[in-house]
Amino acid sequence: MKTSYKISQVLPTNYHLTERSYYGHVCIGGENHYTGLFDNKEDAFLELRCLEKRLSFETIKTVQDEGYYPERSIMIEEMYQQSGRTNGFYSGLGTVE
Numbered sequence: 700m701k702t703s704y705k706i707s708q709v710l711p712t713n714y715h716l717t718e719r720s721y722y723g724h725v726c727i728g729g730e731n732h733y734t735g736l737f738d739n740k741e742d743a744f745l746e747l748r749c750l751e752k753r754l755s756f757e758t759i760k761t762v763q764d765e766g767y768y769p770e771r772s773i774m775i776e777e778m779y780q781q782s783g784r785t786n787g788f789y790s791g792l793g794t795v796e
Contacts, residue, residue: 702728704763707751709743712736723747725754728761 706726711719721743723734734750737743751757 702759702761704728705756705759705761707747707756709740709747723750725750725756727754727756727759 704726705728706724708724709721710724711721713719720736720738721740722736723743723746725732725747732750732754734743734746737746
């Protein structure tokens with residue numbers, strides 16, 4: 700089964716103070732990995748790239764990478780129509796014609 704998503708980012712330790720440190724954060728399908736704390740974003744970013752390399756971040760395929768499938772909205776509408784429900788609303792906004 701494919702991982703649903705992956706995120707790689709540099710974050711501050713706080714937003715409300717002027718004095719802050721930065722750290723790298725990688726999340727792969729709910730599994731979190733962190734770098735140490737750094738005084739500036741640039742150092743945290745460099746360590747984040749090293750962490751990504753150790754985790755093979757770029758090679759991990761996700762459902763998010765697959766993009767949008769117009770067929771999915773058509774299938775959802777068909778299932779909704781077949782279910783006979785009348786208590787919901789299906790707009791069909793995601794369909795491409």
